[in-house]
Amino acid sequence: MKVSVNQIKYYQELYTWSENPAPDGVAKLVERIGAQLAGVEETIEVGKKYAGIIIAKVIECHGHENSDHLSICKIDDGGVAADVERDADGHVQVVCGAPNVRAGLTVAWLPPDSTVPSSYDSDPFVLSVRDIRGEVSNGMLASPKELVLGDSHDGILEIDEDVAPGTMFADKYNLTDDVVIDMENKMFTHRPDCFGMLGIAREIAGIQGQKFTSPEWYRADAGIAAPEQSQLRLEIRNELPELVPRFTAVPMAGVKIGQSPVWLQVELSRLGFRPINNIVDLTNYYMLLTGQPLHAYDYDKVVAQDSSEEGSADHATLVVRHPRDGEKLTLLNGKEIEPRGESILIATANKSIGLGGVMGGGDTEIDNDTTNIILESASFDMYSIRRTSMTHGIFTDAVTRFNKGQSPLQTMAVLARIVSDVERIAGGRVASVAVDDNHLPQEIQDSSSLHEPVAVSVDFINRRLGLSLTTGEIVSLLQNVEFRVEQDEGTDSLHITAPFWRTDIEIAEDIVEEVGRLYGFDTLPLALPKRDLAPATKDPMLDMKTRVRNALSRAGANEVLNYSFVHGNLLDRVGQDKTLAYKLSNALSPDLQYYRMSLTPSLLDKVHANIKAGYDEFALFEMGKSHFLPQQDDPVTPAQEVPSEMEWLAVVFAANPKAAANHVGAAYYQAQKYLMTLLEDLGIADKVQIIPYDPDSYVGSTKLKTAQYEVSRTAAIVVPGYCLGEIGEYRSAVRKSLKLPEYTAGFELDLSLLQELSQQVAPGYQKLSRFPKVRQDITLRVVAALPYQTLHDFVQGNLSSQLPAGDVLSVSALDIYQRAEDADYKQITFRLSITSYDKTMTDTEVGVMLDALAAAAGGALSAERI
């Protein structure tokens, strides 16, 4: 929303509506607007463009001897231009090529050293004294285009008022030092009134503590006097009173279409609007002033729509209705559309002629031959306008305003005002009684406010703001912007009625905001809430994630964040069934098709690029959520209002062939090393078991997550009763499609379970013993197929049972070995470490225990001590 400071000043004088809008200068005003009204996008110094331009009168004009189109003019500039060559009469010579230049014309003269306004922003063209085919030209006479007043470059601007030569152009048209302030529209979503300069001027007064009074014609809504004789009949049929609560229109006859007066062109141009003709310009002008979009139809063209060979219609009919099946409409911009079914059409009896509140139609457009017009000022449902605009991609100035919900209480006042200007400027007259199709509830019409008065106490306002304003201060802040305030005798309760242009004042909090903003939120006293000494409790999952993050980064792993959405290709590559994923319906990017069902695929997707970037080996990890559609054979299907979310930790280790050469054995064990390091860090390593992966035990969503694993090199990570996750290498097809190195493995864990487990950690401290720790090794030969864990557990169990209670035993693998010639067997060497608290253990004692262990293992597991 753009406003011109000078325009506000001008209206302030014209309507005496307030004091100076910028008492402390424009910079201060902009600062206040920023703090109390809306973000300022930019300030444009439009006044500077017009500096130095002088209004002059052409005294003499004759053809140039050496040219068939140039004229040599003597102009009277009132003698104000300095340092120019003048003739005996004090006139200045200017050569002009415009066909319309002639003696007696009042023109805009750009003297030497002035800048052509249209070139000001891009490549400033500074005028000089030039010789044009043997004649001196002091500067030039300006065309409307050069003055940024529309596109016309056919001739020079003809100033249409009697202006004394020597008047500065900028002074005459209120452009001197003018600054246009461009405010962010998003602040005004609920402030339709702020889409008009009148509304902004009111706010500017309000935030500076000034009293504002809207002009009488806007406030009082005197209506339009009916003509003595009805000339042009107009009939309105509103079939959509719900969507169009008020539709006002009036026909005018004898209008002369032409260029707007220069002042009107300037008013539009400074705000970036292109002047078109006097009627269109006036509708734009009043829209910019009041926020109320207006539309002008050619009356005779409207009638013609309903005329046929049988005869012409005798009056104009405007029907407000929805489109009929397949109905098409050609808009002002020349485009033909098939309006959406629920859009609001303006039609004649037979034919649609406009998309109500969005854009008029080409068939009834005003042109140079138009003499009779219909002016429309209506109120349209903001949501309907918005949807129509979005559906057809039409974004007009009317849409910008209507989709904020313009007040239906202002339509007639604005119509009456434009009618009087059309009479004055385009010579028309009201041709029949104005139509006011008004469906507003009677109480709204009577109270002249869209909402009931809001009851609020002074105390309530002060408590919310942390202020102690007096009743008088609050009342005057509100009255400054024309709220009606009544006070209950002897109490502090106020009854506040919003003015008719405010659509947003419904509850007490709205009044609090209004008072706070007008008072200035940036001046409120700042004080922290008081609190007691109770500690805040940490979120267990966030806390868990921090612990995991720290543990894994210490272990040399790199935390990654991947998108929550993946491309379908990725799911295909790892073998996950896409039909089980939540699918996005509207993503702009094809990379975001599905919610991911586990984290591992996105991590695997990041491996190749990093290897290519020169990283030989690395461990990536991510913590995040997964989602998948509920499945029938899911072990748990919680009934929930929203899809369930699960928290996961995924880790992937990858090494290119060069780095992998340093690792002997399967990549699986490298992943396992990271898993065990993490579990130990969390203090739960001894609660968790790693068991061979059995695909058949997986059903439903659990199966889904394991699709990428190579069965023979995958294990389940379990605690009694639960599966925490899986660890393993990836199928060769997965490796190939994602260009993973052969040495790649990883795991994915249920973070919620991990978090629960880590809550139950018992202290792991072992008291120091006065007696030395005993270490011995034992090697057992077993069948190759016997899982290591089975033997380990047996050794641990057997020795524990032999040791007195209280002694501490640890059993770890020292070596796992297979002789080439003995492929059916393997031998495992365990290192035992025993801590006794009441004596020094002798080797003999330990030897006896190991003998017993070997004998038991021989019986139970056919193990042979080596």
Add this chain to the structure above:
Amino acid sequence: MNYQNPHITETANVLHQRFDTLAAKADILKAPELRALYAEIPTLPTDERSAFGQELNQLKQELIGLIESHQEQAEVLRPIDVTAPFDINVPADRRPALLSSEVGSRHPLMTERDQILDIFYRMGFNASQSREIDDDYHMFGALNFPEGHPARDDYDTFMTEQTAENGKRYIAPAHTSTMQNRLLRQYAANLEQGKPIAVVVPDRVFRNEDLDARHEHTFYQVEGIYVDKGVTVGQLMATLKTFLQEYYQQELDVKTQPFYFPFTEPSFEFAMSCPFCKKQGCNVCSYSGWIELLGCGMIHPNVLRAADIDPNIYTGFAWGCGLDRLVMMKHGIEDVRHFESGKLEFLRQFK
């Protein structure tokens, strides 16, 4: 695969059957039937040769595909004992080892989240995570966005094809405020005990936007809500100012600008004086001395009501602050896309 030419179709069927019986699968390409088809080409009318040749090539490719997929299936890995701590016959010095902790890294967004959380914990706030898939009610309805309200369109939300029972699509939340209703309910008991509701939600949100150096469709916000009796706008500003001063370890000026959010009334855009140049002007603050940081406001009474909290008794404030930008400003990160790029060159710079 279907072929137009009956000869090729017939041959394809024969070869498929034979493939299953072959020991050396690659031999299928040497099948005499295939050679016969190739020999047929020169005998064909000129205008048919091209189509025939193409189909024949397709058949050959199909057979090559069969061979390859068979080889893939055939790649049998040496079985391992997954319960063992290391592989068989691996010398002690070549067993799995952790990478050096020097190359380890924490994601800068998460490190920052932890730091911010730490400050809010100390200020007495609880914390909660957000959701990544939510319904229309929590994202909009409970937050006083009327149906069809234009403000809904300002949030370019990702939607799912799947719908909830009410027929509405699920949403990838565009703001952490999607948790407000749940948290107000979860902590409503605090109010009865005379304690405030004070929670922050630092988590991931989504906007359906095209990516560029300054725009991510996936980013992080820190939401805060505070509800008690007699909460004021001044307390909101003091709370944010206190947090920011602690975060930046220096005195700061703050200012607000009126704004519009459906779920707060009044609403503000909140700015702080630039902590990097002490208001002198630098490229972080675009030489303005100020940095617009977050949106905030007093919780709308309808939002409290939606959580069965009486707005006549209790008031509160809420804010939502982007995390990515804080981190970018802090480290001078030039492109927001680095965060979710997974590039080690980026990640390993953040210990």
